[in-house]
Amino acid sequence: MDGFLSALILLSNFVIVPSMAYGSQLAIGALAVTLIYAILRFSDFAQGDTMAFGAMATILLTWVLQYWDVSISPLPTALLALPFGVLCTIVLCLLIDRWVYRFYRRVKAKPEVLMIVSVGVMFVYNSVVRFIIGPGDRWFVDGERFIITAPAFKRLSGLDEGVAFKTTQGLTILTAVIVVAALFWFLNRSRTGKSMRAYSDNEDLALLSGIDPERVVRTTWMIAATLATIAGVLYGLDKSFKPFTYFNLLLPIFAAAIVGGLGNPLGAIAGGFTIAFSEVALTYAYRKFLAYLTPGEWAPQGLVQLLSTDYKFAVSFVILVLVLLLRPTGIFGRRSP
């Protein structure tokens, strides 16, 4: 019995808690992608670099605050700087929309063209971020590191295994819940949110009923920028900030959005957690876990790792391929492909 409990705790420490946090980050990122897809009708490849930009703006203010000794310990100072980062990203997205994307809406360009345009935007964001903060790793986390550390947990429970729960992980999960609740309230209850959904469902009908398309688009960019910044900052707090890793997040984020059905917010959340759990669970080495469950002499020899961590991107890809093969509209999708 004790062994079973230890195995369970081991699994929570190395699989469940990390993938909850990672899943929340992916889900928020995928929500931004899916919203842009629903309203603007293209896949935004600049998403990863928008996240990097938001995180960068937040980091810069965090450093200033840290220099002034402003702190909200035990919480990381970055939370205080987050609204500033969000604001910067919103301004950036609105400017880019006005200077770049608006023209293509007017001429009703194909989604493929918009996709390539978003690559151009990605280049620009990418170089801005690298130019200002450099391509290297940056740490900006401070405050209390752990909500509960593994030794403290062992002391409290008297078990052999402990669960370490990092502040950033707790914060990520909590923020994700708040953000998702607020977003769904907005989309389902507020007037602007309803007009956004109407516009997404049927553009012509929405225009006939007097919805201002430019307003809908502006709101979408504001929400997407907010989501991207929050996801970027949370990811940076949890791991570390490096511009290139944000580009690499594109694949898991898109896979998450597609798994749930592009354009479907609920699906994006489910997709984010699906990808995160599969990625962590498939690359975790189960030797110790199985050793707890089996009598001594049966304990496995190897690592019992299904997939090497070098291939974690392959997990998103395989899930993506399976969804494309079996249910191209996503698990919650309703629109035809």
Place this chain on the structure above:
Amino acid sequence: MNPAARKRENIRTICMFAAMFAALTVVGVIQSWPLALAILNLCLISAVMSLGVNIQWGYAGLVNFGILGFAALGGVTAVLVSVAPVPAAWKAGGAGVIIALSVALTTILTAVFAARRAPAGLPRRLILACVILGGYFLARAFFFPAVEAIEAVDPTKAGFLGGLGLPILLSWIAGGLFAAVVAWVIGKIALGLRADYLAIATLGISEIIIAVLKNEDWLARGVKNVSGLPRPVPYEVDLQQALWFQDWAARLGASPVELSSLFVKLCYAGLFAIVLFVLLWLSERALHSPWGRMMRAIRDNELAASAMGKDVTRRHLQVFVLGSAVVGVAGAMLTTLDGQFTPASYQPLRFTFIIWVMAIVGGSGNNRGAVLGGFVIWFFWVEAEPIGLWVMDLLTSGLSQDSPLRRHLMESAAHMRLMIMGVILLLVLRFSPRGLIPER
């Protein structure tokens, strides 16, 4: 198009290429001739890749963001074709790897067959799960011991299976075929759905290809790189010793060392130019054949084309495979030129997206435009750094030499390249979406 307009367009094309070569000459005179030839060689390879993108995007409107992956496939083919086999490694684990790979292939084929033929519902899921899990563990059982044995064979020099030991020029064809096979699989999965899916699926497969090449040491030594690939052209040292070459150098009044390096680069340029011209000629023929007109009809109005009885998805698959094969050829050429295969150097921003800028700037749908785009953009990509440094130096000349702002700006000048590329892409798409040489 009437003859007068066609003539004007031809003159325009010739002028642009002439300007391009003039720019290369300027680099040769101001900077150095070896640099100018090095840029020319990469321009030629870029032009081939850009041609591949143009076949997919320009002819058919398909978005492939996996150029990097297909180029890397071509690159690894160059290694697998040209390097001499490592008999000890084959003896140690060759059989194991082959068995494991054939088990994996059989598993996939059986799974596909079961998914099509087995009775729907629970039985199908059970059969599929059994086949996939069984195949996975069986393949693993053979794979890991074999890989360990192979990588233990002389790890500092070999530690991989080696190649076939054939002339490296063969790999240019083999690389294209290899890329085509992978493209066929991806196309089968992602084509016929929303356009975005192909873009995302290709982005994904290219990341996986790079991950495999970086980590599977038994295949091509992973990040330990394979260097010293055999060359299709003579070595500088041999040339410097050859009597006829010394004679030649003396007559031209140049030092044999310098001349030999120029000569080798020119040989490469000649080979690349032959490939480029052959592919360009084939592409032009294809574009102006009934097949090319059909492709463009599909691109411009899928619905109408499919109502006319054209199988849109199959045509898309065909053109996707062709374009990827061209990129694979270019990838093999690139590795041949480098003389080594370094998986870590394949960066998506440097590869995939730059090639896209080339195809768009040159003129989507026009092969000659794509080639010109490859030249122009690669030229600017290389020359952007000295230009960027010069501009930064000018801008910060008011600041003192050791001011931190100046130092930061000078260090960051390299990142301006991406900015320049992004701005060029956005400006061309916005103000001149048909590119330098528009489609006819």
